[in-house]
Amino acid sequence: MMRNDVMKAANDLAPLVERAQAGDRDALEGVVRALQDRLYRLSLRMLGHPEPARDATQEILILVVTQLSTFRGESSVETWAYRVATNHLLRARHQRGRKWNFETLAGDLGQSENEIAADTRALADEQVLEEEVFIGCTQAMLQSLDKSQRIAFVLGALCDLDSSEAAWVLDITEVTFRKRLSRARAALDAFLEQHCGVANPENACRCVNQVNLNVEKGRINPSKLRYPPLPVSSRAAGDEVLETLGDIRKVRRSLEIYRGQPTYRSPEDFANRLRHLLDGTRSFSLS
Numbered sequence: 483m484m485r486n487d488v489m490k491a492a493n494d495l496a497p498l499v500e501r502a503q504a505g506d507r508d509a510l511e512g513v514v515r516a517l518q519d520r521l522y523r524l525s526l527r528m529l530g531h532p533e534p535a536r537d538a539t540q541e542i543l544i545l546v547v548t549q550l551s552t553f554r555g556e557s558s559v560e561t562w563a564y565r566v567a568t569n570h571l572l573r574a575r576h577q578r579g580r581k582w583n584f585e586t587l588a589g590d591l592g593q594s595e596n597e598i599a600a601d602t603r604a605l606a607d608e609q610v611l612e613e614e615v616f617i618g619c620t621q622a623m624l625q626s627l628d629k630s631q632r633i634a635f636v637l638g639a640l641c642d643l644d645s646s647e648a649a650w651v652l653d654i655t656e657v658t659f660r661k662r663l664s665r666a667r668a669a670l671d672a673f674l675e676q677h678c679g680v681a682n683p684e685n686a687c688r689c690v691n692q693v694n695l696n697v698e699k700g701r702i703n704p705s706k707l708r709y710p711p712l713p714v715s716s717r718a719a720g721d722e723v724l725e726t727l728g729d730i731r732k733v734r735r736s737l738e739i740y741r742g743q744p745t746y747r748s749p750e751d752f753a754n755r756l757r758h759l760l761d762g763t764r765s766f767s768l769s
Contacts, residue, residue, distance in 0.1 A: 602697055635663060
């Protein structure tokens with residue numbers, strides 16, 4: 483979402499928030515529906531796996547609903563929700579699967595040219611398997627950053643918050659935020675430049691050659707892929723990235739690689755679940 487679109491969305495949401503704070507159930511459902519996708523994307527980037535990201539999103543939205551009465555307009559409601567979400571994600575334990583660092587990730591990359599196993603290709607299209615590897619690998623890169631740098635990169639580079647907003651979300655100074663963001667980008671850029679064939683065509687690593695290894699190690703289940711089945715609001719961006727696997731000079735550096743990925747929607751309509759929950763209560767108040 484571009485900056486102007488973010489500001490327009492914030493303006494459109496403000497009246498809903500006021501009505502929700504006054505006890506309007508329909509308005510509260512609208513607030514949750516407006517926030518659920520972006521909070522899911524934040525959770526997915528921070529946690530790296532769809533299932534804990536879904537669980538975290540539900541927990542965050544419950545916090546948003548129960549704390550909405552404390553919102554006083556010192557920021558946009560989206561920025562405020564990011565603050566609620568960030569506090570939760572930095573405290574909560576949702577780790578699933580392998581804990582990554584750049585050294586162990588580098589050791590897996592650069593497999594020699596090989597053909598995807600026939601039984602794997604029978605279960606999933608080759609291009610979809612390449613995308614699974616690509617997105618899984620870039621998620622592992624994010625997990626290799628420490629939490630403070632990861633959240634700075636996600637908020638500043640992927641959620642389009644400016645330095646003052648992101649610093650407010652994290653309750654740190656703008657100078658500290660900019661330093662963390664700069665270090666995160668430098669670490670990701672250096673790794674991509676040294677190891678990734680998408681970012682640097684001189685590197686040996688190609689996503690297609692990593693498929694068999696990831697299947698063998700249980701990171702990819704071709705009959706139940708982790709990322710492509712998720713609902714997306716735009717496939718164009720993801721397809722554009724996959725096209726670069728054939729012309730990898732088009733994509734450079736961390737910001738372009740992450741922004742070029744599909745824009746995932748929440749896998750569950752939490753707003754609808756909230757509606758059913760509220761329909762089962764006699765009274766409703768956020769105070």
